[in-house]
Amino acid sequence: MTEARTQRELIEESLGFLFEAELLEEIIEVGKVKSLESDQILLDTGDDLLYIPFILDGAIKVSRDRDEEELLLYYIESGDTCAMTLQCTVRKSVSEIRATTIEPSRILMIPIMYMEKWMSNYSSWRRYILESYHSRMTELIETVDAIAFMRLDERLEKYLVDQAKLKGSLEIKHTHQQIAEDLHSSRVVISRLLKQLETKGRIQLYRNRIVLSSI
DNA sequence: ACATTAAGTGATT
DNA sequence: AATCACTTAATGT
Incomplete structure (x- = not known):
């Protein structure tokens, strides 16, 4: 009971300013909150993309990994989502990145089946997804620049x-x-x-x- | 006191 | 800038 209340409050606090009330209700309805300690892998390379993660609090680093080698791509914080998982709107796929918590974090997991539905039904969702994609892309370019030129x-x-x-x-x-x-x-x-x-x-x-x- | 893990350094490629 | 080989320092048992 109190659990559910706190969870609702947590979601409203972290995402409330992003979406219209109606969508927020749906999000609260279908989302599951996952709590992770620091340095836990949320999503690994090769994992099936079944959920869109929203960071409620804490922080996550996204990195590329091949064999035992790794390279940091960017961070995601509260209110952000992972651009990698957004492509599953278009096509069901597996992750090409690893997402690791760098702080104790709470993440809202939303099954990908809602992506498409919300895309057509809610303008705030469309805007959020596009903006999110854009800012991840910007960060990625910044990282590429750093590697190439610094x-x-x-x-x-x-x-x-x-x-x-x-x-x-x-x-x-x-x-x-x-x-x-x-x-x-x-x-x-x-x-x-x-x-x-x-x-x-x-x-x-x-x-x-x-x-x-x-x- | 001892083992383990983190950090510092010279030499070499 | 990377790697090797080794030393020194900090920390856990």
Whole structure:
């Protein structure tokens, strides 16, 4: 009882400003809230796309992975959805990305069968989907730019700043190894570059922890 | 005290 | 910028 109430409130709070009341009711009706700890895989490469996930709170990173290699593509936060899953409106398919929680997160899962119906019935839904697609595309291009045109040290600094903004804290609790994986580099290289940034006074290094001097 | 894991570094490609 | 090989430091048992 109270469970359902809280869930309704949670959904209204996170998504209420996005959709008209009628659609919101439908969303509350058919959506299931999934709670995940930090560092859990929400969706993995090769998984069938059965649900559209909406991030209610927390944050998620979307990365490409081949064999054991990984590369961070972009983050999704509260109010966002994953563009990858949107293509299932057109065609039933499997995921080509991995979505991992980077904070304890609650995600609203909506079966994909509603996609098409809502597309034709609700203008707020159409607008949301198109805008969402657009902003994911923009972020993806930003990432491509970073890989193509920035040196690794610049990319690392951008990564740290992005992390800090995302968490709302200058403290980043990652190992050098984890950062290396996100940037698709090696631990040794990241350690060296971090050391340089520390010498320049941009950061302070500790075990499992990096503190940014400023954003 | 010991083992394990994270981080630092010189040398080489 | 990556890899190897090794050292040093921090942390858990």
